[in-house]
Amino acid sequence: MEIDYFPPEKVKSAPSSEPTYPFEIDGDFKYIIDFSFFLERDIHEELFCNWMNNSDYYPIYSLAEIYDFQQAEYEELFKMQNIEFNYMKGSRKDTFFVKAIIRSPQQFKGYYPYLYRNGSMLNLSLWSLKQDVFRLEEREYESPYPVKRTKKNRTRLVKLKWIANTPIATLTESSTMFWVGDDGDYITAFSNDEHFSTIVSLQKIIPEKVELVTGDYEWE
Numbered sequence: 001m002e003i004d005y006f007p008p009e010k011v012k013s014a015p016s017s018e019p020t021y022p023f024e025i026d027g028d029f030k031y032i033i034d035f036s037f038f039l040e041r042d043i044h045e046e047l048f049c050n051w052m053n054n055s056d057y058y059p060i061y062s063l064a065e066i067y068d069f070q071q072a073e074y075e076e077l078f079k080m081q082n083i084e085f086n087y088m089k090g091s092r093k094d095t096f097f098v099k100a101i102i103r104s105p106q107q108f109k110g111y112y113p114y115l116y117r118n119g120s121m122l123n124l125s126l127w128s129l130k131q132d133v134f135r136l137e138e139r140e141y142e143s144p145y146p147v148k149r150t151k152k153n154r155t156r157l158v159k160l161k162w163i164a165n166t167p168i169a170t171l172t173e174s175s176t177m178f179w180v181g182d183d184g185d186y187i188t189a190f191s192n193d194e195h196f197s198t199i200v201s202l203q204k205i206i207p208e209k210v211e212l213v214t215g216d217y218e219w220e
Helices: 043-051 068-081 105-120 199-203
Strands: 002-006 024-026 031-036 060-067 084-089 095-102 125-129 134-142 147-151 154-158 161-170 176-180 186-191
Touching (some): 043 105, 060 105, 068 105, 095 105, 105 176
Parallel strands (some): 024 161
Antiparallel strands (some): 002 031, 060 095, 125 176, 176 186
């Protein structure tokens, strides 16, 4: 598995014309690591389910944005796995944010395929270790580029504004959270845990059979 370390100062943690992540980050964080599996996509479930097989990580809190047609499927899963959850209004008319509390490795193993599949659909999928770092806030947004609007035969350029429920992660000095990246090609960890500081220390906490290799991408 290839991993890439990213300098936190390169991360845009607030909305902009080119946002880095589909959520906002409050608080400081030291380490950002991408776990990439472009060639071995089938290894991610084994890796993360085995990695989360550690009682020190629980409870795990998850936040995901799902479509309304997925609601019944998720509710059936939560019932079968005895997972606590609640819904909140999504950022679009046909979506919901669902927050779940996962209290055991067995529950995580049952829920992980849903989190990963959701992220692969370009929807939000997050989970955090031991801390509920997620909340929603209504925030105002403005379109990065103006559009034409005509009124009384006069056309002018305006920037559109709207209000949307925004997922926010508030990280503390002991926080670690994971995000299923675009198309499910990678999973990103945000952490202040020193175990995430180097490949040597990280190797000590992941499953033994997984060997990490650093990527050769260089930030400018």
